[in-house]
Amino acid sequence: MQTVQQTLRLPAYPRGFHLITQTIERAFANELRQIRTGMLHVFIQHTSASLTINENADPTVRGDFERYFNRTVPENAPYYQHDYEGSDDMPAHLKAAILGHSVTIPITNGRLNLGTWQGIYLGEHRNDGGSRTLVLTAWGN
């Protein structure tokens, strides 16, 4: 068994949900190819952006994600005490905790064993989040 790891700097994305499956597969292709059976872990080193897996085909799903989470995690809630980093900051922390800081995906024959309709989503929850850093780790035989 072996473990391979790499840091990946993403370009800045606008607020919303974005498909990053191909970005990850391309950056880590040589490492994934070395693993016949194993796992990929993608970790985001931030607390106001998230990673999740969802539908990879229709962009209106990503738009509905943004609209839903903006309603269920409001800005300017009267009980927020952490409000000095902008009205989008505290909701971004909550959205990141609800959606998660990482995804873990099986590797089979050197490739991500995702379902047909699955893609990796970056959730950028800040208005101006800037570049985000991922840590990619894969292990297996």
Next chain:
Amino acid sequence: MQTVQQTLRLPAYPRGFHLITQTIERAFANELRQIRTGMLHVFIQHTSASLTINENADPTVRGDFERYFNRTVPENAPYYQHDYEGSDDMPAHLKAAILGHSVTIPITNGRLNLGTWQGIYLGEHRNDGGSRTLVLTAWGN
């Protein structure tokens, strides 16, 4: 260290939350027995069903999960744009993202090291989701 992996096809479940701990333990018993110290990862290859861990004893907990998530993730929200696959589809994608696409559980002495009251839940979020496919991967010494 070694890695073992298997695909597991579940029977169709009705909409709601279902305990699948024993199904997974039985299907993967020989593989789990080979690992003294390690991890099990259970991955669902779908975007409208979920996996999580929760209370394994009282079925009213699973009923309350269904009632809660139906209220917090409504059908027919006026702002949904992804509405052509049925009123249960977009809520199913959101529930799957909130609850998660996988669970990761320690293995100790060839067995899942769950707490006394913990079980693995399948969240079937479609009215007629059909059979779902899991990828089981275990690794360790």
Next chain:
Amino acid sequence: MQTVQQTLRLPAYPRGFHLITQTIERAFANELRQIRTGMLHVFIQHTSASLTINENADPTVRGDFERYFNRTVPENAPYYQHDYEGSDDMPAHLKAAILGHSVTIPITNGRLNLGTWQGIYLGEHRNDGGSRTLVLTAWGN
């Protein structure tokens, strides 16, 4: 590659969100040091407390987490059927499922490779949850 595992008993925490990064790093320091490149998995063996990663600096963020989740997962909802363990019990199960039962963090050069502002949160969702048990597992080269 190797796998190391340890059970860690936490002291009782009051209801709310608590930073436990240092507690975990200290309890598992010798094990983490043995791994140059790998992963740490922290698993909570309970269904009414949770683990997540979020902002490690400003305690008002943890307070806002508690206030937000108390509102979005209400006590005494009229549709709850699982109500005989106290009004805080069913909400605790739901919060645990939303936030998650585990965190997985890359290890680089024998240390947790967290972002600057990331810490591990224990979410204690019961009024009197008592001591909680974690299973720590690390693997890698």
